């Protein structure tokens with residue numbers, strides 16, 4: 001990447017430094033990111049943003065995969081706040097999935113049979129502008145070990161829970177000490193068989209997959225599943241490949257979930273490239289999500305009709321295992337719903 005200006009210093013990632021340092025050094029100022037990408041400052045609207053709590057946040061490792069000089073870069077679009085975010089649109093919600101209603105114990109969401117989701121932290125290694133949890137009341141999530149006890153007790157007391165999903169935020173933002181402790185406590189419940197981790201960190205900062213992480217992952221009796229989140233083939237580079245290989249070597253099943261986003265991946269070539277790139281890296285394309293109607297993200301929405309046509313076109317081109325399930329979430333439903341099987345609900349626009 002070309003570094004255009006030096007104030008404030010735009011430091012390219014150094015080799016071999018640890019992931020916490022990468023989080024610390026992440027880009028927080030739109031002007032800094034635009035300067036790094038050789039883009040004019042006018043490309044960022046001053047009126048943008050969901051406020052200081054969800055400002056721009058992107059690690060240098062990810063910014064380095066953006067194309068300098070390209071204001072429509074699909075990686076840049078995922079992270080750069082724009083003026084459209086402050087538009088008010090009827091039907092958009094702060095908590096579109098009404099998740100707060102499912103939070104019975106602090107940090108615990110039990111929405112689907114057999115699976116319990118733990119909100120481990122509100123922190124992420126990137127701020128995705130379309131994130132449906134960007135307004136989530138993370139202050140309620142447990143911080144101390146003691147604060148985890150009610151959620152752990154509920155898991156131990158419910159033999160129907162066979163899978164624990166660590167979510168957030170990004171669970172891999174927790175220290176390895178804390179994660180090792182949490183996994184240890186979770187597996188005390190003998191009915192729990194699987195540990196799933198929803199994370200964007202191996203994509204954002206591949207050095208997060210370090211020896212400490214591989215150690216607790218390798219030590220648990222639980223079958224481990226990591227669900228990555230990449231929306232575009234260019235999010236994967238050789239460092240990401242190496243991180244994924246280490247996860248696979250640790251006998252982890254690695255899946256990906258993508259979100260269908262206008263201007264990022266809403267064409268069939270881009271979606272096919274993403275699927276094949278994932279397969280080549282050893283990752284199974286699990287879900288393609290219809291975006292949830294969270295406030296400030298409507299400019300990313302793709303109609304269900306267009307989404308369906310895109311997935312159909314993927315099916316014509318790709319082996320079956322490379323076609324993700326196209327799903328969306330309806331509050332109160334017993335699972336995520338396949339778009340193909342339910343048609344248009346929620347008053348989604350059918351036409352473009």
Ligand SMILES: *Cc1c(COP(=O)(O)O)cnc(C)c1O
Pocket residue numbers: 109110111112115116117165335336
């Ligand atoms: C998505 C989700 C799950 C997992 O659903 P799968 O279809 O098994 O991937 C579990 N709990 C909650 C709250 C979720 O949002």
Ligand code: SF4
Pocket residue numbers: 123124125126127128130131132133134168169170200229
């Ligand atoms: S990494 Fe996931 S939880 Fe974090 S901002 Fe992005 S979409 Fe939201």
